[in-house]
Amino acid sequence: MIDLGLQGRRALVTGAAAGIGRAIAVWLARAGCDVALADKDASGLKATAEAIAETGRRSEPLTIDLREDGAPAQFVGQVVAALGGLDVAVNNVGMLSGRAPAPFLEQDDRYIHDVVAQNLLLTAACCRAEARAMVAAGTPGVILNVSSGETTRPALDLAAYGAAKAGVNHLTQTLAAELGPHGIRVNAIAPGTTLTTEVRAALSDEYVEALTASIPLQRMNEPDDLARLVVALASDLGRGVTGQLVLADNGAHLSRNRPNRPGAASAS
Template sequence: MQLAEQTVLVTGGGRGLGARIVAAFAEAGARIVINYRSSGAAAEELATKFGPEQAVALQADVTDAGQVAELFRRAEAHFGGAVTTVVNNALADFSFNGDARSGAASISWPEFEAQFSGSVRGALNTTQQAIPGMSGQRFGRIINIGTNLFQNPVVPYHDYTAAKAALLSLTRTLAADLGPHNITVNMVSGGLLRTTDASSATPEEVFDLIAASTPLRKVTTPEELADAVLFFASPWARSVTGQNLMVDGGLVMN
């Protein structure tokens, strides 16, 4: 299925990286469901930019299965068909400020629970709601947003990194389970992005240090990561599933 034929749900799509992913799909001609939890004004403004025939902003907390079911019902009613593509981008509240992180001696289990709920429960909820529609049309693309930190923990964000590592495992088991339905499941893992809402607290010297450590001598932008998301949704990736693509300027090489 060509990108212009797809109906794409981007969770956490109202701002930051999610908004860049929404814009990239819109430029490719896709229909987009811009999911948000609390960034209603930003999501509505983004949807207005592309118009109601191409974009709709819908509120839902993806950690709540009931709200996700209603999200899919409204999305399918708006566009008159099933969601073909899900980008699990929503992130539990988190600030990438290494100096303020919880260290090993002080981090609490509720901090882990919050991240696991946002990354793993959220992705499970959207995937389960998407399966009937994707299976019915024998086409589906699920793209999870990960991180390079579990392979290169330059800053020990224990809770965030553990949750994203679990999401990678879920990505691979879902790929094995859903492949017979022609549903692919992949992950795109960036490093520190310059700049999103989550990385706005990162000191400038950290950006400079990471840039100097990459072969490309630069920090990846949200737009560059969005390009990789589109690849996994495109026909060029039709035989790719269960994979994790690092988009970090070569900082981590697999």
């Protein structure tokens, strides 16, 4: 049997009430972690906590808007108090903050500021709070940031989002160098389009079919695909990996005939 080294580890996941974040939280629990959950959606958090209860591990759900001043530090403080420390932190909150993709010429200052705050500023504030807690405890740790496959090519109609996620990639690399001597590994995952309930509802059947056909592995991500990758990177299987962006898009970045995204589709 392979020991992943995650038994009894203390983890947190932001944006854990739905989609990729919920899958990551449940899979970390399946791998043996107790998991603190942050989200502004209380009922979604409850459903995630119930799924974690089925694994036999503990969850600590906290309903919080992480973009409020000081909220990331408050959440991390509560996690450390409740779980007795922090070993694995997954910064998953992102997307377009309720907005639709739009050509750059139509992205006003408010739009750009909001999307950068949601994806880059929030991730930086979470990383800082988590790293401070890990360094103060003198224990090794893992920080994983959720970026996007959109950072591997021009992010058409998603300029602010792509730029913010590219900032997350650079932040990840720099923090890996600064925090490595403290035994903290920092990596990012870059999902391709992932069929969460929300994303699937925003895409037409024709677009999903055409996109799937254009992808070398002929499949699209389910949220569980990213959760599996997070468990691998958080575990001892990934112990030598830091400062990396791991692209998980079924080979979509290699495609020569990616179909055009319809105007109203969600960000990926």
